[in-house]
Amino acid sequence: MNASPPAYGLWPLVIINSLVFIIFAFSFTKPRTARDWRSFGAFSAFIVALFTEMYGFPLTIYLLAGWLQSRYPGVDFFSHDAGHLLEVLFGWRANPHFGPFHLLSFAFIGGGFILLSNAWRVLYAAQRSHTLATTGPYARIRHPQYAGFVLIMIGFLLQWPTLVTLLMFPVLVSMYVRLARREEREVAGEFGDEYARYAANTPAFFPRLGGDRSQRTNASE
Amino acid sequence: MNQEHPSPARKGWRLGLALIGFLAIAAFFLLSEHRAHALGILPFVLLLLCPLLHLFGHGGHDHESGKGDRP
Numbered sequence: 001m002n003a004s005p006p007a008y009g010l011w012p013l014v015i016i017n018s019l020v021f022i023i024f025a026f027s028f029t030k031p032r033t034a035r036d037w038r039s040f041g042a043f044s045a046f047i048v049a050l051f052t053e054m055y056g057f058p059l060t061i062y063l064l065a066g067w068l069q070s071r072y073p074g075v076d077f078f079s080h081d082a083g084h085l086l087e088v089l090f091g092w093r094a095n096p097h098f099g100p101f102h103l104l105s106f107a108f109i110g111g112g113f114i115l116l117s118n119a120w121r122v123l124y125a126a127q128r129s130h131t132l133a134t135t136g137p138y139a140r141i142r143h144p145q146y147a148g149f150v151l152i153m154i155g156f157l158l159q160w161p162t163l164v165t166l167l168m169f170p171v172l173v174s175m176y177v178r179l180a181r182r183e184e185r186e187v188a189g190e191f192g193d194e195y196a197r198y199a200a201n202t203p204a205f206f207p208r209l210g211g212d213r214s215q216r217t218n219a220s221e
Numbered sequence: 222m223n224q225e226h227p228s229p230a231r232k233g234w235r236l237g238l239a240l241i242g243f244l245a246i247a248a249f250f251l252l253s254e255h256r257a258h259a260l261g262i263l264p265f266v267l268l269l270l271c272p273l274l275h276l277f278g279h280g281g282h283d284h285e286s287g288k289g290d291r292p
Contacts, residue, residue, distance in 0.1 A: 020246060
């Protein structure tokens with residue numbers, strides 16, 4: 001576009017962007033227990049690492065600069081636009097903010113936050129009445145909040161892949177799976193048969209596509 | 222803190238509005254990113270909006286009163 005201002009070292013932007021997304025997530029998860037804080041904290045670490053590379057210090061670009069410059073000699077990899085690596089690697093030449101991966105990332109990130117918000121609404125009501133949350137997103141999957149976090153992280157990986165966030169992703173996903181398992185044991189202890197019936201009919205993370213929810217067995221994991 | 226609970230419908234409406242507000246702010250930051258630092262005070266104003274949206278979405282001060290074990 002126009003004469004490029006510095007694309008990195010924009011630490012106020014790192015801070016503002018991180019805060020916006022962390023407050024956003026906090027708003028729709030309301031961590032209370034130690035387990036809540038662990039999942040929320042891990043997500044926040046992912047967000048801070050991401051925006052540090054996006055606006056602060058492009059570690060991934062530095063590490064891959066030699067390879068990138070040799071394969072894409074015409075690209076200025078220290079511009080912001082080129083940091084949308086997937087768009088560059090797959091040959092998108094126009095403004096990357098309207099490239100396929102960026103649009104897809106919006107769907108994932110927006111979808112993840114909508115899922116978090118809808119799940120929170122149901123969970124909040126259930127917690128107040130001390131009942132099991134089984135409606136809304138909880139009717140399709142047992143752990144919509146963890147699924148929401150994972151969707152948001154996938155979205156950011158599509159939009160702005162970095163080595164650090166790519167390494168963090170599997171670690172965070174396995175952590176969420178473990179936290180979800182522990183949570184299940186606790187809720188099963190509290191709600192007994194009711195939870196067993198719910199868990200038998202509702203997949204943990206991947207909703208069944210179209211099918212009648214009572215007909216198939218739990219094959220989600 | 223517990224005296225006034227908005228009705229579920231009202232609460233849902235407020236949560237929905239807060240969600241839309243957050244999504245709009247997030248979209249702004251992700252789309253205008255490389256120029257945003259030239260916009261001066263606007264990013265800070267939007268950042269300040271976030272806690273306000275948070276309070277608005279959860280209906281003022283009643284959001285600490287729920288107790289439960291599931292996150």
